[in-house]
Amino acid sequence: xxxxxxxxxxxxxxxxxxxxxxxxxxxxxxxxxxxxxxxxxxxxxxxxxxxxxxxxxxxxxxxxxxxxxxxxxxxxxxxxxxxxxxxxxxxxxxxxxxxxxxxxxxxxxxxxxxxxxxxxxxxxxxxxxxxxxxxxxxxxxxxxxxxxxxxxxxxxxxxxxxxxxxxxxxxxxxxxxxxxxxxxxxxxxxxxxxxxxxxxxxx
Amino acid sequence: xxxxxxxxxxxxxxxxxxxxxxxxxxxxxxxxxxxxxxxxxxxxxxxxxxxxxxxxxxxxxxxxxxxxxxxxxxxxxxxxxxxxxxxxxxxxxxxxxxxxxxxxxxxxxxxxxxxxxxxxxxxxxxxxxxxxxxxxxxxxxxxxxxxxxxxxxxxxxxxxxxxxxxxxxxxxxxxxxxxxxxxxxxxxxxxxxxxxxxxxxxx
DNA sequence: TCGTAGCTTTACCAATTGGTCAAAAAGTGG
DNA sequence: CCACTTTTTGACCAATTGGTAAAGCTACGA
Numbered sequence: 493x494x495x496x497x498x499x500x501x502x503x504x505x506x507x508x509x510x511x512x513x514x515x516x517x518x519x520x521x522x523x524x525x526x527x528x529x530x531x532x533x534x535x536x537x538x539x540x541x542x543x544x545x546x547x548x549x550x551x552x553x554x555x556x557x558x559x560x561x562x563x564x565x566x567x568x569x570x571x572x573x574x575x576x577x578x579x580x581x582x583x584x585x586x587x588x589x590x591x592x593x594x595x596x597x598x599x600x601x602x603x604x605x606x607x608x609x610x611x612x613x614x615x616x617x618x619x620x621x622x623x624x625x626x627x628x629x630x631x632x633x634x635x636x637x638x639x640x641x642x643x644x645x646x647x648x649x650x651x652x653x654x655x656x657x658x659x660x661x662x663x664x665x666x667x668x669x670x671x672x673x674x675x676x677x678x679x680x681x682x683x684x685x686x687x688x689x690x691x692x693x694x695x
Numbered sequence: 696x697x698x699x700x701x702x703x704x705x706x707x708x709x710x711x712x713x714x715x716x717x718x719x720x721x722x723x724x725x726x727x728x729x730x731x732x733x734x735x736x737x738x739x740x741x742x743x744x745x746x747x748x749x750x751x752x753x754x755x756x757x758x759x760x761x762x763x764x765x766x767x768x769x770x771x772x773x774x775x776x777x778x779x780x781x782x783x784x785x786x787x788x789x790x791x792x793x794x795x796x797x798x799x800x801x802x803x804x805x806x807x808x809x810x811x812x813x814x815x816x817x818x819x820x821x822x823x824x825x826x827x828x829x830x831x832x833x834x835x836x837x838x839x840x841x842x843x844x845x846x847x848x849x850x851x852x853x854x855x856x857x858x859x860x861x862x863x864x865x866x867x868x869x870x871x872x873x874x875x876x877x878x879x880x881x882x883x884x885x886x887x888x889x890x891x892x893x894x895x896x897x898x
Numbered sequence: 899t900c901g902t903a904g905c906t907t908t909a910c911c912a913a914t915t916g917g918t919c920a921a922a923a924a925g926t927g928g
Numbered sequence: 929c930c931a932c933t934t935t936t937t938g939a940c941c942a943a944t945t946g947g948t949a950a951a952g953c954t955a956c957g958a
Binding site: 522523524525526527602605606608609610611612616619620623624627628644646647649650651653654656657658660661662664665667668669671672673677680681683684685687688691692694 | 725728729808812813814822831847852854856859861863865871876883887888890894897
């Protein structure tokens with residue numbers, strides 16, 4: 493069994509594992525953890541169910557693998573926010589990167605949202621270990637910028653929450669957005685958010 | 696069978712139906728539609744599973760009933776936004792009412808979020824029939840306010856989206872918020888959002 | 899008190915679903 | 929071509945789950 497414990501993965505293992513993970517991302521993000529079935533994942537991957545279980549020990553391991561892979565991608569835009577850059581530029585840049593992610597990786601956004609929505613049963617440790625330190629560090633950076641008079645004084649924690657909420661909204665609530673809007677929202681959303689955070693943070 | 700088709704519901708019917716709906720709200724909002732089981736709902740309601748099915752024709756009907764009941768509650772804060780009131784007061788009031796709802800009705804918020812997240816399979820008609828006209832009407836009101844110079848010019852549609860996103864975030868992503876914050880977030884969130892929308896909308 | 903309509907439960911199904919197993923098939927190095 | 933490893937599959941399970949049937953219980957008006 494190719495359980496990551498030993499050896500190097502063969503070419504075919506790489507291919508099939510990523511086929512499975514991509515299919516699982518489709519299915520989990522569309523139906524949630526309980527709503528997804530191994531048969532659906534197998535169909536989407538073009539493999540048989542027992543073959544799926546040859547590469548992953550079970551449904552849960554597939555889900556956990558996806559969540560783990562997602563974590564770095566997810567934190568990346570925040571990591572890139574540079575304490576030594578221009579505060580307004582850095583923050584507005586962060587907003588745009590998050591908005592781009594909502595457009596380019598909607599499945600990942602919904603997978604994450606579904607997990608958090610249900611109390612983050614498989615991600616609380618990750619949130620504490622990875623997200624929380626980064627969050628605190630970047631909040632401190634923002635606070636420094638404000639103390640230096642480069643940005644208006646607001647609560648950095650809620651500022652970050654509002655950035656997450658407003659950007660991810662376009663992926664997570666896409667079905668609602670599409671009912672209410674006729675045109676593609678990315679461009680107008682980008683302009684709105686730029687305007688909103690510019691006016692909020694102007695010192 | 697007490698399928699709403701005839702007669703008046705008895706005292707015991709009223710009690711049990713609301714017991715069931717309250718239990719179902721707990722279970723559906725915590726685990727999603729597929730993740731919830733009739734046994735869980737029955738346990739939470741203190742009734743037997745067949746007894747649940749005496750009052751509702753099936754799992755789906757319970758879910759749909761909850762969604763229908765939710766719709767009016769959900770739209771209410773937006774309905775209350777008065778075109779003849781003071782624009783800034785009305786909009787900031789709307790933000791606070793939505794934030795209060797996220798605190799006071801987190802189960803409802805999560806039920807709604809879960810439904811939208813999965814493509815709103817049982818709510819798209821409602822969104823089109825109820826939400827969309829109201830959304831368009833209120834966007835027009837906001838646009839009028841802006842044209843009169845009472846508010847800064849922003850895209851009303853994205854303004855409303857941002858209000859939904861930032862307020863519901865505290866209910867839907869509660870587990871994440873609680874990891875990142877030590878204190879209770881409602882008061883500080885209220886101040887932050889008031890500040891954000893005040894600065895954005897000041898003419 | 900009795901009959902009846904409304905309510906509840908026990909016992910049960912059929913379908914779905916996550917997962918197993920042994921055997922077949924397909925690569926792969928010599 | 930052969931032995932051996934890796935990959936794939938068909939057949940099968942046990943548990944869960946939404947739902948049913950029919951009998952039993954309860955409230956309540958006559």
